[in-house]
Amino acid sequence: xxxxxxxxxxxxADPSAETGEKVPILSVAFDLTRGEExxxxxxxxxxxxxxxxxxxxxxxxxxxxxxxxxxxxxxxKKSVDSRARDESLEHLVKVHQSPITKKGINKxxxxxxxxxxxxxxxxxxxxxxSWNGPExxxxxxxxxxxxxxxxxxxxxxxxxxxxxxxxVEEIKxxxxxxxxxIFGGKNKKHAAKVYYKIANxxxxxxxxxxxxxxxxxxxxxAAGIRGKWTEEQPRSQCVxxxxxxxxxxxxxxxxxxxxxxLFRSDPxxxxxxxxxxxxxxxxxxxxxxxxxxxxxxxYNHRALEQLNEIMDTVEKFNLTxxxxxxxxxxxxxxxxxxxxxxxxxxxVCDHAIELATLTNTIEGLFLDPTKLADAYRxxxxxxxxxxxxxxxxKDFRSVMEIETDYDxxxxxxDDHRNAxxxxxxxxxxxxxxxxxxxxxxxxxxxxxxxxxxxxxQHRKMYVKHATRWICQRV
Numbered sequence: 001x002x003x004x005x006x007x008x009x010x011x012x013a014d015p016s017a018e019t020g021e022k023v024p025i026l027s028v029a030f031d032l033t034r035g036e037e038x039x040x041x042x043x044x045x046x047x048x049x050x051x052x053x054x055x056x057x058x059x060x061x062x063x064x065x066x067x068x069x070x071x072x073x074x075x076x077k078k079s080v081d082s083r084a085r086d087e088s089l090e091h092l093v094k095v096h097q098s099p100i101t102k103k104g105i106n107k108x109x110x111x112x113x114x115x116x117x118x119x120x121x122x123x124x125x126x127x128x129x130s131w132n133g134p135e136x137x138x139x140x141x142x143x144x145x146x147x148x149x150x151x152x153x154x155x156x157x158x159x160x161x162x163x164x165x166x167x168v169e170e171i172k173x174x175x176x177x178x179x180x181x182i183f184g185g186k187n188k189k190h191a192a193k194v195y196y197k198i199a200n201x202x203x204x205x206x207x208x209x210x211x212x213x214x215x216x217x218x219x220x221x222a223a224g225i226r227g228k229w230t231e232e233q234p235r236s237q238c239v240x241x242x243x244x245x246x247x248x249x250x251x252x253x254x255x256x257x258x259x260x261x262l263f264r265s266d267p268x269x270x271x272x273x274x275x276x277x278x279x280x281x282x283x284x285x286x287x288x289x290x291x292x293x294x295x296x297x298x299y300n301h302r303a304l305e306q307l308n309e310i311m312d313t314v315e316k317f318n319l320t321x322x323x324x325x326x327x328x329x330x331x332x333x334x335x336x337x338x339x340x341x342x343x344x345x346x347x348v349c350d351h352a353i354e355l356a357t358l359t360n361t362i363e364g365l366f367l368d369p370t371k372l373a374d375a376y377r378x379x380x381x382x383x384x385x386x387x388x389x390x391x392x393x394k395d396f397r398s399v400m401e402i403e404t405d406y407d408x409x410x411x412x413x414d415d416h417r418n419a420x421x422x423x424x425x426x427x428x429x430x431x432x433x434x435x436x437x438x439x440x441x442x443x444x445x446x447x448x449x450x451x452x453x454x455x456x457q458h459r460k461m462y463v464k465h466a467t468r469w470i471c472q473r474v
Contacts, residue, residue: 022048024046024047024048025047025048025049025089025092026045026046026047026055026058026080026083026084026087026089026092027044027045027046027047028044028045028079028080028083029042029043029044029045030042030043030044030045030076030079032066032068043062043066045058045059045062045076045080046058047092054092054093054094054123055077055080055081055084055092055093055094055122056077056094056118056119056122056123057115057119057122058080059073059076059077059080059122060073060115060118060119060122062076063076063150064150064153064154067150067154068150069147069150070142070143070144070146070147070150071143073122073146073150074142074143074146077122081093094123095123095124102141102145105117105120105121105145106145106187108120109148109149109152109182110183110187110190110193111193112152112156112193114149114152114153114156115153117145117149118146118149118153121142121145121146121149148181148182151181151182152178152181152182155174155177155178155181155182156174156178158170158174159171159174159175159177159178159194159197162174163197163201166201166205171198171201172198175194175195175197175198178191178194179191179194179195179222183222188222189222189223189224190222191222192219192220192222192223192234192235192238193234195215195216195218195219195222195234195238196215196216196219196234196235196237196238196241198215199211199212199215199216199219199238199241199242200237200241202215203241203244203245206320206321209245209246209248209249209321210249212241212242212245213242213245213246213249213254215238216238216239216241216242216245216258217242219234219235219238220235220238220239220261223235225261225265226265227265227266228266228269229262229265229266229269229271231273231274236262236273236274239258239259239261239262239274240259240273240274240277242258243255243258243259243274243277243281244317244319246258247317247319247324248319248320248321248323248324249321249323250321250323250324250326250327252281252284252285252288252324253285255281256281256282256285259274259277259278259281260278262274263278280313284310284313287306287309287310288310290306291303291306291307291310291331292331294306295331295334295335295338298338300335300338300339301335301339303331303335304332304335304336304339307328307331307332307335310328311325311328311332314328321358322355322358323355323358325355326351326352326354326355326356326358327371329348329349329351329352329355330349330352330356330371330374330375330378332348332352333345333348333349333352333375333378333379333382334378334381336348336382337349337378337381337382337385338381338385340385342382342385342386343386345378345379345382345385345386346379346382346383346386349375349378349379349382350379352375352378352379353372353375353376353379356371356372356375357372369402369403369404370402370403370405370408372402373398373399373402373403373408373412376395376396376398376399376402377395377396377399377412377415379395380392380395380396380399380415380419383395384419384422387426389419389420389422389423389426390423392419392422392423393416393419393420393423396412396415396416396419397416399412399415399416400412400413400416
């Protein structure tokens with residue numbers, strides 16, 4: 001902030017009266033000297049008819065535009081008030097009637113109402129009262145508050161401008177300055193409002209969800225978790241925001257943990273604004289655990305039924321990223337392959353692998369190699385079940401290249417060897433009945449029935465491979 005060595009009231013005619021421009025009803029010029037060796041400049045505080053300004057708001061606007069310090073603000077306000085009275089414009093000198101305390105001003109500051117707080121402070125000063133009168137504000141309190149107000153107003157304007165312009169670096173810089181200058185020490189809990197605004201900005205970008213989680217964590221650290229939680233609190237909003245950000249990243253466990261903080265900290269509250277989401281996530285987490293158990297034990301039909309229900313639930317979240325859907329589709333792929341719905345399994349597996357590779361496009365999120373390996377393994381199993389052994393060999397080779405864990409890599413090598421052996425055996429002794437999907441007992445049928453089955457399965461196989469070829473070409 002620049003230091004003003006002298007502020008002199010300049011009594012001169014307003015030039016706008018001669019040029020035909022709109023004439024202010026009050027104009028007070030000040031000689032602003034920026035340093036001993038620098039030339040002074042003359043600037044004016046102007047108030048126009050019906051422009052909504054009084055001497056307090058016009059003084060504050062003037063001082064913030066020219067980066068004047070706290071002591072200068074008080075001096076300029078006295079001069080502007082005096083000129084208004086000399087010009088019989090008493091109605092411009094508004095007085096704040098009700099008492100105000102330092103706590104009341106700080107409350108406005110903590111809600112980013114810097115201009116409103118400054119206007120009230122300036123309106124407290126008039127002929128019948130002093131700065132340390134019934135308003136419980138001493139001279140030192142007033143100067144300190146004006147220093148906090150000028151710093152806060154300037155930084156907050158830059159902060160909001162950076163958000164409007166989506167300037168990420170400037171948002172971080174000005175956000176940190178706001179926290180350091182205005183919300184440090186005893187006001188630390190109010191820094192949560194700054195962090196929440198930043199988290200909300202990153203969430204709206206749709207591709208920086210890791211940053212959302214980072215600033216939601218900072219919000220909770222600043223606000224604390226004790227006491228009663230209400231919907232309008234930044235920490236409550238950040239719990240909800242962080243939960244959805246975790247879902248966007250496909251992490252149901254993290255989403256559950258974030259939302260559980262609220263219920264553990266305030267177990268007696270109703271929390272109707274977030275309770276339905278909490279119940280849904282708890283049910284999803286429990287169901288996915290059952291699905292994994294069923295797939296491991298071979299209860300594939302039951303697992304697929306539950307997966308269909310969860311997929312419907314995920315659709316209701318209206319997520320912008322397909323990561324969670326891709327993770328669930330890997331399980332669907334595995335289940336479909338095991339119940340011999342090979343075409344559906346391959347289609348789902350292709351989509352699951354495509355979604356898995358999209359993970360790298362999201363900032364701060366890296367693809368877990370084991371997840372991608374699982375996708376290739378599931379598709380390889382589907383190819384094996386569909387007798388496409390050459391394609392299965394390629395997928396199992398991909399699994400071998402990705403895996404780093406010894407046991408998982410060894411299993412991938414076994415699968416790869418088995419697929420190669422099957423491919424060789426298939427080339428030497430192809431089972432055409434199996435390729436066409438003929439019934440196991442078709443040889444026991446009479447000749448017309450065998451022919452009917454053969455024609456039916458041949459047409460089916462033609463449509464199947466023709467459709468796949470066309471899709472690949474497209």
